[in-house]
Amino acid sequence: MNTIVPLVDLKAQYERIGPEIDAAMRRVVESTGFILGPEVREFEDAFAEYCGVRHCVSVASGTSAIELALRALDVGPGDEVITVAHTFIATAEAISAVGAKPVFVDIDPISYTMDPALMDAAINDNTRAVIPVHLYGQPADMTRIVEIAAHHGIAVIEDAAQAHGAEWRGVRTGALGDVGCFSFYPGKNLGAYGDAGAVVTDSDDVAEQIRSLRNHGRQAKYLHDQIGFGLRMDAIQAAILNAKLPHLDDWIQQRNQVAQQYDTLLAGFDLARPVVSAHALHGWHLYVVRTTMRDALLSALQEQGIGAGIHYPVPLHLQPAYASLGYRSGDLPVTEQVAETCLSLPIYPEMTTCQIELVVDVYESATHALAVSTT
Numbered sequence: 001m002n003t004i005v006p007l008v009d010l011k012a013q014y015e016r017i018g019p020e021i022d023a024a025m026r027r028v029v030e031s032t033g034f035i036l037g038p039e040v041r042e043f044e045d046a047f048a049e050y051c052g053v054r055h056c057v058s059v060a061s062g063t064s065a066i067e068l069a070l071r072a073l074d075v076g077p078g079d080e081v082i083t084v085a086h087t088f089i090a091t092a093e094a095i096s097a098v099g100a101k102p103v104f105v106d107i108d109p110i111s112y113t114m115d116p117a118l119m120d121a122a123i124n125d126n127t128r129a130v131i132p133v134h135l136y137g138q139p140a141d142m143t144r145i146v147e148i149a150a151h152h153g154i155a156v157i158e159d160a161a162q163a164h165g166a167e168w169r170g171v172r173t174g175a176l177g178d179v180g181c182f183s184f185y186p187g188k189n190l191g192a193y194g195d196a197g198a199v200v201t202d203s204d205d206v207a208e209q210i211r212s213l214r215n216h217g218r219q220a221k222y223l224h225d226q227i228g229f230g231l232r233m234d235a236i237q238a239a240i241l242n243a244k245l246p247h248l249d250d251w252i253q254q255r256n257q258v259a260q261q262y263d264t265l266l267a268g269f270d271l272a273r274p275v276v277s278a279h280a281l282h283g284w285h286l287y288v289v290r291t292t293m294r295d296a297l298l299s300a301l302q303e304q305g306i307g308a309g310i311h312y313p314v315p316l317h318l319q320p321a322y323a324s325l326g327y328r329s330g331d332l333p334v335t336e337q338v339a340e341t342c343l344s345l346p347i348y349p350e351m352t353t354c355q356i357e358l359v360v361d362v363y364e365s366a367t368h369a370l371a372v373s374t375t
């Protein structure tokens with residue numbers, strides 16, 4: 001079956017702003033400045049202002065953003081970093097990459113983000129930082145998380161890879177903790193045409209350290225005062241992001257409208273719809289419902305050409321890659337239950353009412369077919 005409604009539709013976005021993208025790419029090609037340079041600087045300034053922080057340092061990906069944030073805060077071997085298991089593996093990989101140990105805590109069953117009480121309980125003498133994930137575009141409970149972290153003197157690094165433009169009590173993600181990490185992977189709310197990421201912070205020291213680390217520890221052209229990495233953003237990605245950033249708020253607004261239409265059309269269905277926290281402005285990166293018939297519904301939707309997905313089917317504490325940490329099934333009951341029942345429906349700014357209705361129609365007939373087949 002061909003895809004009728006994809007999970008994300010980057011082609012539809014390009015059809016709307018193609019000339020702006022083409023001009024941005026041509027600018028870079030004609031300048032022949034492909035790494036860092038004025039486009040990158042312009043994007044960093046614009047994105048820092050957008051987030052409401054003093055500094056933005058662009059890097060090669062969201063994963064490297066988290067890794068460099070941890071390095072800049074001097075987190076390393078022997079240290080523990082608290083995060084969640086219901087996220088993309090990159091959150092934990094970055095912790096492992098610096099030699100620290102990821103400590104997974106369970107999530108809140110309504111917001112699907114870190115449960116602050118469990119974070120508090122997991123803090124010990126080795127804990128150096130906490131990485132809440134603003135999953136699906138919804139900010140974690142940053143009031144409590146920042147309060148608890150401050151009380152214990154540990155750093156807060158936001159994984160905002162899915163939450164560009166989302167807000168908590170009127171403050172944009174990235175500006176809520178000590179350091180904010182963004183991904184511009186093509187399918188994210190603000191996406192490049194390849195890998196790209198950024199770190200945002202109010203700290204001069206952290207920004208300066210990441211600026212050095214991403215560029216081989218370079219102080220001057222041939223002078224390196226520390227051993228760094230090759231994790232810069234390239235100018236084509238920055239030019240594309242410069243073209244897209246002015247549209248971001250409209251896109252989030254349009255995503256919000258798609259979510260509202262789903263909410264209306266799915267009311268009365270036997271499923272759990274997303275719940276927006278009282279203090280949150282949701283970025284609607286994903287529209288995720290929960291249903292006990294998840295696997296059967298996913299196949300039915302896909303067979304009918306609807307690009308549904310699962311974010312994420314196997315929690316990190318149960319991934320083979322993390323077997324050595326010794327977690328077992330049952331350790332994070334909410335995370336495990338959400339992993340078994342969550343289903344992501346298509347959402348993107350250009351999605352039409354017709355397409356939304358089609359997704360809901362297919363969903364409805366699939367649930368009826370399944371109900372008949374099980375009675």
Ligand SMILES: *Cc1c(COP(=O)(O)O)cnc(C)c1O
Nearest residue numbers: 061062063088090091161183185
């Ligand atoms: C996409 C993503 C990342 C990693 O970003 P990359 O740019 O792909 O390296 C990290 N955390 C979360 C929650 C993500 O969704």
